[in-house]
Amino acid sequence: MKAFFFLLLNAFLFAEGLVAQAQTNPPMIWHNPALAEKAVVEGRLWQTGLNQFYDRLPAKATGLVRTEVMNLAHNSAGTYIRFHTSAKKISIRYQVSGGLQFPHMPATGVSGVDLYAQEISGNWQWVRGRYQFGDTIRYDFPSIDSTVRVREYRLYLPLYNTVRWMEIGVPENQPLQWAAPETAAPIILYGTSILQGACASRAGLAWTNILGRNLSTPLVNLGFSGNGRMEKELIDLIAEHPAKLVVLDCMPNLSDLDLYPKEELLKRYRYAVETIRKTNPNLPLILTEHCCGLPGTNMDLGQRAGFATASITVAEIYQALVKEGFKNLHLLTATAIGFDKESTVDGVHPNDIGMLKYARAYEQLIKKILWR
Amino acid sequence: MKAFFFLLLNAFLFAEGLVAQAQTNPPMIWHNPALAEKAVVEGRLWQTGLNQFYDRLPAKATGLVRTEVMNLAHNSAGTYIRFHTSAKKISIRYQVSGGLQFPHMPATGVSGVDLYAQEISGNWQWVRGRYQFGDTIRYDFPSIDSTVRVREYRLYLPLYNTVRWMEIGVPENQPLQWAAPETAAPIILYGTSILQGACASRAGLAWTNILGRNLSTPLVNLGFSGNGRMEKELIDLIAEHPAKLVVLDCMPNLSDLDLYPKEELLKRYRYAVETIRKTNPNLPLILTEHCCGLPGTNMDLGQRAGFATASITVAEIYQALVKEGFKNLHLLTATAIGFDKESTVDGVHPNDIGMLKYARAYEQLIKKILWR
Structure with missing residues (x-):
């Protein structure tokens, strides 16, 4: 056979x-x-x-x-x-x-x-x-x-x-x-498997690569499958470098609230914002909701509910940080990303359709932030 | 390792x-x-x-x-x-x-x-x-x-x-x-690997399956990878069954004009139209261009030129058959399908983005034909 x-x-x-x-x-x-x-x-x-x-x-x-x-x-x-x-x-x-x-x-x-x-x-x-x-x-x-x-x-x-x-x-x-090396300060993106590129059918269709082409800006992918957890060590490394904007898209790896209670997450995000901004106090930062918790994305109640909670959690953290006085913070919502029933291969990882949606949502928000 | x-x-x-x-x-x-x-x-x-x-x-x-x-x-x-x-x-x-x-x-x-x-x-x-x-x-x-x-x-x-x-x-x-078996006459689709479902990330995203859901109509997939060649034997088998509409989407397997000269292809398409319509002389039929020959789809000149020629060939066959007096024939053009640089995984086979484009183009045309 x-x-x-x-x-x-x-x-x-x-x-x-x-x-x-x-x-x-x-x-x-x-x-x-x-x-x-x-x-x-x-x-x-x-x-x-x-x-x-x-x-x-x-x-x-x-x-x-x-x-x-x-x-x-x-x-x-x-x-x-x-x-x-x-x-x-x-x-x-x-x-x-x-x-x-x-x-x-x-x-x-x-x-x-x-x-x-x-x-x-x-x-x-x-x-x-x-x-x-x-x-x-x-x-x-x-x-x-x-x-x-x-x-x-x-x-x-x-x-x-x-x-x-x-x-x-x-x-x-x-x-x-x-080619001569790129010299402009990059957009730095820290996140999970989705950010690393799962599950694009080819490398150019990973959402960070689509975005890099559309923005004509150097862009750094710090996606670590299953391990994008807003950790101090990574934030310290990121903070060493000049950046044009930093994306913190780790919630898909932090959606277990027993392992990562909201207070702990707030602490991690606050550390990130403070540390990354040491040399550039007004550097734009994007915090991102979990794309896969929208109604209609799939019919797995347990999975979807967990992702929806992750989105609520990061939105609350965003509000808390704004209330603490942090400026130029931005929230990319799951609604703006707009996943539906055709967007993922397994309920979590975008297929090429989802990759395009993800890239477009980021492109719109980043252009608004950088070009305003 | x-x-x-x-x-x-x-x-x-x-x-x-x-x-x-x-x-x-x-x-x-x-x-x-x-x-x-x-x-x-x-x-x-x-x-x-x-x-x-x-x-x-x-x-x-x-x-x-x-x-x-x-x-x-x-x-x-x-x-x-x-x-x-x-x-x-x-x-x-x-x-x-x-x-x-x-x-x-x-x-x-x-x-x-x-x-x-x-x-x-x-x-x-x-x-x-x-x-x-x-x-x-x-x-x-x-x-x-x-x-x-x-x-x-x-x-x-x-x-x-x-x-x-x-x-x-x-x-x-x-x-x-x-469930009780479907009894409505189906839409029958005969074609190639693209029709069989290459390269959807999951079965529900094959374009025929997207289309079947969107039209709420039974739909039959006769896609044969590399072997959808408008052959008499398949046409005879299709003609045995009542249908609501028949799609002939074989050009991607017939784009080598040395192997399949235009006169031979015209003969095959004419045989298909006549045979499938023996019991239903006005049955709507769709002939489809090659989706992958559009400018901007990719930069491989040799490949794209062959696909563009395939589209021209089937369009000419369509015109010839209309001129011969066949009614209720329809051409789905590559332009209507609208592939671009993100639509395929390899220049031929749609990824999920291409699958969605393909399904939408068929949906629009079929609704126009059946609901006019």
Whole structure:
């Protein structure tokens, strides 16, 4: 039966033309981001002092933050590599060290890369790749539209896997230059699996990546699946860096009020606001409700009720902090995110529909805050 | 490293509360659709004379249609089981005979079931399940909202896998009744992998299933991945059955004009229209363009150009047939479907965003045709 399924899968893939063809002619020149002379992995706060080249937290965090957080920081969620080339063929090859997929998230989302091109006009285009998952993962972009005037490419790295090494190939005599590192202060986002990118079908559709494109602003993903808990250690690390705005979207991992009573949560949020604002007393901050507790999202009463309570709790914390005198605090409500029965894969994790809703709600609020 | 990943995955699942809990108290009574005294698998044209209980084509098709089509007919795409119960806990257990997922489609979509409830008002609700994939797959719906007045449940079967057996469990002393079989003439849809459901994140989000809910009409999914080729044998089988409307959405599998020259395609479409209309000369028919050839969908020039040509070809065939005097023919254009850079996972197969767009475009056109 396995043989039958394999045949079936092959018929499926071939018929749709998805199987990567060998790109042997002309030979490819491979560029390794780890050997670049500048910082080419963007979407993170630390470029040096890392345990592993693609990490999202610095080596100095080892022993400070919990092991689970440190392990999840090996996942390249939300990071991306920017480069310039006029090549019409681009290939990516890399290895990862975790499992390729989850039951509710495909390999293209967990372990795949995703390539976008920004036109001179600022408009974003998606570059479709042919992928092959194996011991080495391969993405080929074989016939890039030469009529589009590309300012730069942005390659999103895997959302839920750990890149061991990666190389970007272009045909020989086609140059590839790494883009100049982003220098603007980023929007920093701290949160849970939803923020890390579960369960986008591909990396570019994680809501933080959609948002980064739409705002044209560097954006840092500190999403830690199941472990985004508004912890002092993470807040201290975030506070080291200048930011344009900080999002605190941890409630989905704090919705158990027995484990995290409201007083404890208020303490954590208050610490976050005070600490992050030490060097910038008016830095805009967004606190976010739990997107999945709205009526009509699903019919699981127990689950939904818990999420609704989480939203009420963070809204109360927001009100309490405003009452204490904190300014430029903002609440992103579940209603503004607007999840419905088609928005999640499992009642918690947005599918691509939910990702789009999440990104749009943040985009509207952030534009209002930054552009007012 | 595997052990680390397993720990990580467990942390992830537990933290989000996704692991199915044992539902041992009170004991469950299991109901087997294969033992029901009426036809309970809906969304298909044949209820008897099947090789296997969950098949979408009859045994008599063996040797007539190609083996690939017959094999894909074992996949339960678009079929569903309707039932009544006032139980607030429902469980599903079943086995499948194919691989659990694809690289670009998660196990929840390929092999998972998906439960919806229709309220007395007609409104649809989604029931979130906890799943466990293994040798036997298990979905548990542990705390169904008792404030919702449910007319009936609809359990969507796996989109890309073959159900060997299935049982639906409710607590003892909670009755479960199979719904009366649907009797209205269905909308019959013949097509490709996109129609079969690739790559919805869960079965209820396949576009044919969204459409069936929104139109409140029985709907038959004859999507055959890579093998929806407007073939005489399939058309003959479709023509045996009364229908309310027929959709011919095969162009994504016919876009190679060397293999399928326009004259050959015109012949196939003409045969389909004439044959399907033998007993109902004015039966509405929809011919569909290729959704993925629009500018801005992706930057792969070769791929997009082929899809754009496929759309032009089917539009020309539509015009030719109208010119030949066929009435009540309709063309669903790629522009009406409206795919953009966020609509697919791989340039061909819609993600959930694309599924919603596809379903909406069909819904608008079908309502216009049937309600005019």
